[in-house]
Amino acid sequence: MEPQQTANADSKPAAADASNESRHIRIFDTTLRDGEQSPGASMNLAEKLEVAYALEKLGVDIIEAGFPIASPGDFEAVQQIARAIKGSTICGLARCSEKDILRAADAVEPAEKSRIHVFLATSAIHREFKLRMTPDEIVKRAVEGVKLAVSRCEDVEFSPEDACRTEHDFLCRVVEAAIDAGATTINVPDTVGYVTPQEIYQIFDMLRNRVPNMDKAILSTHCHDDLGLAVANSMSAVAAGAGQIECTINGIGERAGNAALEEVVMAMKTRGDFYRCHTSIDSKRLVPTSRLVSKVTGISVQRNKAIVGRNAFAHESGIHQDGMLKERSTYEIMSPEEVGMAKTDLVLGKHSGRAALADRAKTLGVELAGDELKNVFEQFKILADKKKEIYDGDIMALIQQQISTSDTQAWTLVDYEVTSAMGKTPSVKLTLGNGGQETSAVVAQGDGPIDAAFWAVEQITGVEVICKDYRVRSATLGRDAIGEVNLEVEHKGRLYRGVGVSTDSVESTILAMLNAINRIAAE
Numbered sequence: 018m019e020p021q022q023t024a025n026a027d028s029k030p031a032a033a034d035a036s037n038e039s040r041h042i043r044i045f046d047t048t049l050r051d052g053e054q055s056p057g058a059s060m061n062l063a064e065k066l067e068v069a070y071a072l073e074k075l076g077v078d079i080i081e082a083g084f085p086i087a088s089p090g091d092f093e094a095v096q097q098i099a100r101a102i103k104g105s106t107i108c109g110l111a112r113c114s115e116k117d118i119l120r121a122a123d124a125v126e127p128a129e130k131s132r133i134h135v136f137l138a139t140s141a142i143h144r145e146f147k148l149r150m151t152p153d154e155i156v157k158r159a160v161e162g163v164k165l166a167v168s169r170c171e172d173v174e175f176s177p178e179d180a181c182r183t184e185h186d187f188l189c190r191v192v193e194a195a196i197d198a199g200a201t202t203i204n205v206p207d208t209v210g211y212v213t214p215q216e217i218y219q220i221f222d223m224l225r226n227r228v229p230n231m232d233k234a235i236l237s238t239h240c241h242d243d244l245g246l247a248v249a250n251s252m253s254a255v256a257a258g259a260g261q262i263e264c265t266i267n268g269i270g271e272r273a274g275n276a277a278l279e280e281v282v283m284a285m286k287t288r289g290d291f292y293r294c295h296t297s298i299d300s301k302r303l304v305p306t307s308r309l310v311s312k313v314t315g316i317s318v319q320r321n322k323a324i325v326g327r328n329a330f331a332h333e334s335g336i337h338q339d340g341m342l343k344e345r346s347t348y349e350i351m352s353p354e355e356v357g358m359a360k361t362d363l364v365l366g367k368h369s370g371r372a373a374l375a376d377r378a379k380t381l382g383v384e385l386a387g388d389e390l391k392n393v394f395e396q397f398k399i400l401a402d403k404k405k406e407i408y409d410g411d412i413m414a415l416i417q418q419q420i421s422t423s424d425t426q427a428w429t430l431v432d433y434e435v436t437s438a439m440g441k442t443p444s445v446k447l448t449l450g451n452g453g454q455e456t457s458a459v460v461a462q463g464d465g466p467i468d469a470a471f472w473a474v475e476q477i478t479g480v481e482v483i484c485k486d487y488r489v490r491s492a493t494l495g496r497d498a499i500g501e502v503n504l505e506v507e508h509k510g511r512l513y514r515g516v517g518v519s520t521d522s523v524e525s526t527i528l529a530m531l532n533a534i535n536r537i538a539a540e
């Protein structure tokens with residue numbers, strides 16, 4: 018049989034069209050079951066309990082806590098979670114076999130709200146090559162399994178595994194039989210992440226239109242991300258009438274993973290106007306829960322991951338930053354606070370403009386305008402070409418240098434080259450500018466490149482100083498951190514201070530020296 022209706026990409030969701038009321042979509046989290054199937058993501062009992070508590074606080078409706086037959090440890094974890102968690106339904110997975118179902122029933126029994134999730138593959142490929150069963154045997158086995166589960170638990174979910182690659186007629190037949198046997202949720206998995214958003218819409222639409230008892234069960238979607246379509250497919254299923262989404266925190270799961278919980282939740286929250294759906298999730302707990310799952314599984318979250326990635330609310334380019342400073346909604350469709358992220362991050366880097374720099378300086382307590390802003394911005398762009406990220410410490414160092422040099426700019430650094438090798442006298446080739454003229458000198462003298470730089474500056478400027486104090490500190494983080502040199506020199510019995518900043522400590526030293534010498538010259 019063919020689907021009776023096809024999806025229209027431009028139309029409003031069919032399910033939402035039926036009524037103007039917002040539908041509640043159940044969030045079924047399977048981080049502890051399918052999520053744990055990510056290679057290397059195993060969690061111990063204490064970690065699983067910690068995650069389960071976090072999911073309960075997040076407002077997850079159903080927690081699939083594990084696959085109890087898989088191991089004594091899995092059974093124990095599901096049972097402990099069933100004892101501990103009160104706010105969410107606790108679910109255990111079972112194959113369509115007596116021993117699996119009874120084990121799952123025992124594991125979830127202590128829960129105030131429990132569910133058994135029975136699955137059996139229905140696609141021709143799985144029937145023929147994996148299960149080696151005929152279609153009639155599949156239907157019979159599914160009915161027996163659901164009935165056994167119902168005898169132990171009133172909330173039973175049935176999944177025709179690989180449903181999205183199953184012949185439509187057969188899928189309808191199995192689903193109808195499972196509902197007749199007592200299944201209260203029918204989950205339609207895209208087990209191998211194969212379908213497109215249009216196809217999954219058609220499958221859900223077809224089930225709603227063709228399975229006569231479909232209204233007795235909730236339709237659920239469980240999408241894998243093999244083609245990167247898990248979230249899009251889940252949302253398409255919702256648009257076609259699904260009432261439950263199976264998903265995992267950070268999208269972890271078998272192979273390429275599952276639909277990411279944080280993404281489907283925020284899609285419904287942010288585009289409630291389109292989907293006309295809502296969930297019970299406390300979105301402010303999304304980022305903390307994501308960080309917890311990343312910590313216990315050891316699977317880090319990619320920087321550009323939607324909703325919870327470090328860059329999800331970071332704006333780097335000048336035009337975006339300028340827009341953000343004028344009106345947040347120019348470049349943000351939701352706020353970081355809404356998902357539990359500290360704040361919008363205007364990352365200063367090579368693509369930033371004056372507006373963002375002045376704004377950051379202001380938050381650091383310095384009002385930059387006019388020439389001061391222009392000069393710091395010039396230095397900032399030079400630094401940004403050298404460093405990937407500019408930290409607040411870098412900005413402060415640039416501002417400090419600007420403040421200390423703004424009145425006294427007699428000598429400026431034009432160029433320098435240092436040659437230094439173990440056991441050899443260092444050599445510095447230095448070019449300084451003063452009053453439109455450039456003077457160069459090559460000095461091979463001193464204990465190291467920094468000492469040689471001192472000698473070279475003295476030779477060109479003709480100002481002799483005695484260094485009384487020399488301190489270099491890292492103003493920021495990382496190997497490309499900016500180095501700030503603070504020095505104190507004595508000249509004709511008086512002390513002068515100098516500051517220089519650069520990612521190169523020889524350059525910082527030369528700049529600090531020139532800063533001090535310019536003060537001497539200004540007197």
Ligand SMILES: CC(=O)SCCNC(=O)CCNC(=O)[C@H](O)C(C)(C)COP(=O)(O)OP(=O)(O)OC[C@H]1O[C@@H](n2cnc3c(N)ncnc32)[C@H](O)[C@@H]1OP(=O)(O)O
Pocket residue numbers: 051054084086087088111112113114136137138147148178208271
């Ligand atoms: C799509 C999914 O994500 S399903 C969940 C996948 N998760 C896991 O498999 C993790 C936990 N699994 C395990 O620990 C083990 O596979 C166990 C304990 C469940 C089973 O281990 P074993 O008994 O050694 O079987 P094995 O894993 O080698 O093979 C699976 C068997 O289950 C059968 N089977 C698979 N699915 C089903 C099902 N839904 N209902 C009944 N039988 C099934 C297979 O046909 C195969 O049977 P066979 O040995 O007669 O050929």
Ligand SMILES: CC(C)C(=O)C(=O)O
Pocket residue numbers: 051136176178179204206207208209239241
């Ligand atoms: C058990 C089922 C729901 C599953 O994980 C899948 O089909 O991917």
